Amino acid sequence: xxxxxxxxxxxxxxxxxxxxxxxxxxxxxxxxxxxxxxxxxxxxxxxxxxxxxxxxxxxxxxxxxxxxxxxxxxxxxxxxxxxxxxxxxxxxxxxxxxxxxxxxxxxxxxxxxxxxxxxxxxxxxxxxxxxxxxxxxxxxxxxxxxxxxxxxxxxxxxxxxxxxxxxxxxxxxxxxxxxxxxxxxxxxxxxxxxxxxxxxxxxxxxxxxxxxxxxxxxxxxxxxxxxxxxxxxxxxxxxxxxxxxxxxxxxxxxxxxxxxxxxxxxxxxxxxxxxxxxxxxxxxxxxxxxxxxxxxxxxxxxxxxxxxxxxxxxxxxxxxxxxxxxxxxxxxxxxxxxxxxxxxxxxxxxxxxxxxxxxxxxxxxxxxxxxxxxxxxxxxxxxx
Numbered sequence: 001x002x003x004x005x006x007x008x009x010x011x012x013x014x015x016x017x018x019x020x021x022x023x024x025x026x027x028x029x030x031x032x033x034x035x036x037x038x039x040x041x042x043x044x045x046x047x048x049x050x051x052x053x054x055x056x057x058x059x060x061x062x063x064x065x066x067x068x069x070x071x072x073x074x075x076x077x078x079x080x081x082x083x084x085x086x087x088x089x090x091x092x093x094x095x096x097x098x099x100x101x102x103x104x105x106x107x108x109x110x111x112x113x114x115x116x117x118x119x120x121x122x123x124x125x126x127x128x129x130x131x132x133x134x135x136x137x138x139x140x141x142x143x144x145x146x147x148x149x150x151x152x153x154x155x156x157x158x159x160x161x162x163x164x165x166x167x168x169x170x171x172x173x174x175x176x177x178x179x180x181x182x183x184x185x186x187x188x189x190x191x192x193x194x195x196x197x198x199x200x201x202x203x204x205x206x207x208x209x210x211x212x213x214x215x216x217x218x219x220x221x222x223x224x225x226x227x228x229x230x231x232x233x234x235x236x237x238x239x240x241x242x243x244x245x246x247x248x249x250x251x252x253x254x255x256x257x258x259x260x261x262x263x264x265x266x267x268x269x270x271x272x273x274x275x276x277x278x279x280x281x282x283x284x285x286x287x288x289x290x291x292x293x294x295x296x297x298x299x300x301x302x303x304x305x306x307x308x309x310x311x312x313x314x315x316x317x318x319x320x321x322x323x324x325x326x327x328x329x330x331x332x333x334x335x336x337x338x339x340x341x342x343x344x345x346x347x348x349x350x351x352x353x354x355x356x357x358x359x360x361x362x363x364x365x366x367x368x369x370x371x372x373x374x375x376x377x378x379x380x381x382x383x384x
Contacts, residue, residue, distance in 0.1 A: 260287050
């Protein structure tokens, strides 16, 4: 493959003023009258940013202008991106004035010094020679590369940089605001979760306390119930015992009775007196002479007759060996043999050492020493 010829060296951008006057953007070429538009002048970016970039600052043939202006737009975009990165971290700070050189003007001047793309070997065939098409392309490139200042996208200035930075800053601020809101939501969610867990813990503790209290109450109720049952059982047993005792006494009352039906209790057991050699050994039942004397319980008459100071006496021996002495009788009806409860065995009198008619009753368990007759009679169901 044949190599392309090297491109001619481009003159400096600052060697362009000696080329003399050339036609402006309104000159159609050919024999038309040339209005004498003069050479290029230095462009003031501030002045150019307040009105459309037209007239003497426009390149006539726009050789290589599309590429140059695309470079301008790319440079401005890079600068705006870098500025936006700084603005993102200084959103709330006051704007700082930016002073930049006229990069766009320098690129335009440099583009004019470059050779025509059509003259480059291997490239010219790819580019159309139509002047109208070139002019149209140049106009489109110029319009795209140098928009009006009214759109805010003209040469880089403090106002445009501030506008781009403000937009980027707004986006960065919105992102920061979103992150802050997300963090706040996360913190609020964590706080709510913590509060919920604390509430659940409190509820669990309260439920445990209430359960313990309920269990304690139930245990107390169970204890009270058992105590009540035991008390009821004890009372029932006591009532049953009393009932059994009453039945026993009733049965005994049928088999044991008082020795006389009508009487007055006088001298009691153990009472001291000058009429006895020792303390009184029985219980006296005062009654009129001749009052019937009955057998207290069934048994056998083992003795009957005169007994000195006891007068006439009958000894009734019970089945358990206890002897009952009936003394001071006026007469004896039965003197021997077995008798049943309530049988008349004698009559009240005043024989022996006495001061008046009465029955002297002695109780001698196992035929031994005498005991108080009154408790013995009560223990056997006799109400005396």
